[in-house]
Amino acid sequence: xxxxxxxxxxxxxxxxxxxxxxxxxxxxxxxxxxxxxxxxxxxxxxxxxxxxxxxxxxxxxxxxxxxxxxxxxxxxxxxxxxxxxxxxxxxxxxxxxxxxxxxxxxxxxxxxxxxxxxxxxxxxxxxxxxxxxxxxxxxxxxxxxxxxxxxxxxxxxxxxxxxxxxxxxxxxxxxxxxxxxxxxxxxxxxxxxxxxxxxxxxxxxxxxxxxxxxxxxxxxxxxxxxxxxxxxxxxxxxxxxxxxxxxxxxxxxxxxxxxxxxxxxxxxxxxxxxxxxxxxxxxxxxxxxxxxxx
Amino acid sequence: xxxxxxxxxxxxxxxxxxxxxxxxxxxxxxxxxxxxxxxxxxxxxxxxxxxxxxxxxxxxxxxxxxxxxxxxxxxxxxxxxxxxxxxxxxxxxxxxxxxxxxxxxxxxxxxxxxxxxxxxxxxxxxxxxxxxxxxxxxxxxxxxxxxxxxxxxxxxxxxxxxxxxxxxxxxxxxxxxxxxxxxxx
Numbered sequence: 001x002x003x004x005x006x007x008x009x010x011x012x013x014x015x016x017x018x019x020x021x022x023x024x025x026x027x028x029x030x031x032x033x034x035x036x037x038x039x040x041x042x043x044x045x046x047x048x049x050x051x052x053x054x055x056x057x058x059x060x061x062x063x064x065x066x067x068x069x070x071x072x073x074x075x076x077x078x079x080x081x082x083x084x085x086x087x088x089x090x091x092x093x094x095x096x097x098x099x100x101x102x103x104x105x106x107x108x109x110x111x112x113x114x115x116x117x118x119x120x121x122x123x124x125x126x127x128x129x130x131x132x133x134x135x136x137x138x139x140x141x142x143x144x145x146x147x148x149x150x151x152x153x154x155x156x157x158x159x160x161x162x163x164x165x166x167x168x169x170x171x172x173x174x175x176x177x178x179x180x181x182x183x184x185x186x187x188x189x190x191x192x193x194x195x196x197x198x199x200x201x202x203x204x205x206x207x208x209x210x211x212x213x214x215x216x217x218x219x220x221x222x223x224x225x226x227x228x229x230x231x232x233x234x235x236x237x238x239x240x241x242x243x244x245x246x247x248x249x250x251x252x253x254x255x256x257x258x259x260x261x262x263x264x265x266x267x268x269x270x271x272x273x274x275x276x277x278x279x280x281x282x283x284x285x286x287x288x289x290x291x292x293x294x
Numbered sequence: 295x296x297x298x299x300x301x302x303x304x305x306x307x308x309x310x311x312x313x314x315x316x317x318x319x320x321x322x323x324x325x326x327x328x329x330x331x332x333x334x335x336x337x338x339x340x341x342x343x344x345x346x347x348x349x350x351x352x353x354x355x356x357x358x359x360x361x362x363x364x365x366x367x368x369x370x371x372x373x374x375x376x377x378x379x380x381x382x383x384x385x386x387x388x389x390x391x392x393x394x395x396x397x398x399x400x401x402x403x404x405x406x407x408x409x410x411x412x413x414x415x416x417x418x419x420x421x422x423x424x425x426x427x428x429x430x431x432x433x434x435x436x437x438x439x440x441x442x443x444x445x446x447x448x449x450x451x452x453x454x455x456x457x458x459x460x461x462x463x464x465x466x467x468x469x470x471x472x473x474x475x476x477x478x479x
Binding site: 009012013016017018019020021042045046047048049050051052053054055056057058059060061064065067068069071072073075076077078079160164167168171175178182215217249250251255 | 304305306315317319322323326327330331332334335336338339347348351352355356359360361362363364370373374377378380381382385412413414417419420423424427438439441442443445446447448449451463466467470473474477
């Protein structure tokens with residue numbers, strides 16, 4: 001436990017990096033050895049991150065994602081606990097040369113050197129030629145195999161890039177439709193409250209009847225086993241129209257983004273009911289959230 | 295039924311990070327889609343240079359790819375790491391010195407008191423923060439921006455603005471307080 005702590009009012013300056021270099025170094029050294037100040041530092045960093053959100057929002061070029069995805073396709077990941085790297089030919093690996101047969105001279109104790117019979121020069125020429133051809137064949141085969149692998153990697157990367165581009169386009173279309181939904185003058189905002197006796201959170205719906213655009217965001221507990229939630233648009237005239245079947249995520253948050261709805265339907269209310277898995281054509285289960293338009 | 299296609303339950307950041315640690319490239323793509331705008335905007339605001347901001351954007355996500363298995367969602371949140379690290383790198387590049395060491399950032403592992411993992415939540419929060427910033431007195435806002443986006447120390451800000459050092463420190467602290475109050479953090 002440290003004998004002193006950084007004054008509370010200095011944490012924001014520390015997280016901003018607005019302390020002088022000497023002060024900064026001392027504070028950092030202290031923080032990294034003091035759990036209490038480390039926690040305060042984390043909280044200050046989170047507060048300072050608010051400023052990041054005040055930066056004017058710009059979208060990076062779509063090429064950046066393509067480049068990134070191409071880079072990660074060929075970049076290995078670091079393991080969480082990475083063991084020692086084994087290097088071929090390292091000290092622990094016996095070298096092939098150690099196992100080579102003895103050279104052309106074999107010397108016995110006290111024996112005279114035994115000289116092998118001399119071969120004619122053309123024998124060496126042929127041997128050299130054959131060895132050369134064999135080496136060239138092996139190199140060609142290795143090169144060919146490597147090219148094959150690289151071609152396959154490139155093919156996979158191209159397919160991945162095409163898929164990413166299509167996904168980006170789709171998301172961009174969805175985002176611009178959503179922006180229209182949120183900024184259009186004829187979009188209504190409807191707050192959904194828990195129905196009486198229901199253990200549900202609040203929700204909101206943004207609805208543009210002219211274009212049949214809808215966004216739902218709410219908090220709900222997990223539905224009973226074998227059941228889903230279903231959102232209903234209750235029109236001014238006619239039967240309720242399903243606006244999506246959903247299950248909240250582990251944190252209890254659920255969104256429905258741009259379900260397929262007919263355009264030009266005036267709504268008088270929105271409701272969420274509990275229905276059999278997969279949804280039903282008309283509501284049958286209990287209402288858990290409800291909100292009237294206007 | 296056809297309405298099901300509209301239902302969307304977005305995977306949590308930590309689930310995507312776990313998938314990335316298992317080598318899933320598509321999950322990195324999803325996190326990139328979720329946060330690249332925020333990361334890029336911060337880097338661009340600091341550096342005012344498209345190419346440099348793009349480079350930082352790629353570096354940050356490359357680091358996430360390479361070190362996903364070391365990311366501990368229990369200790370800190372991904373958007374906090376992304377924003378703090380991006381700002382730090384951008385300032386580092388701009389001023390040729392680290393505002394704070396990356397080791398300290400990693401060790402502190404900040405968690406944001408708000409969510410950012412959804413485009414709409416992001417838009418709502420961005421609007422709120424911008425409104426809160428606009429509501430600050432001009433001198434206070436400028437002081438905060440000089441510290442956050444230009445990485446100036448309090449004495450450098452005092453020198454640049456001609457204000458006493460004590461005034462700058464007070465402005466920074468009270469500016470942060472006001473912003474937190476207005477944003478309900």
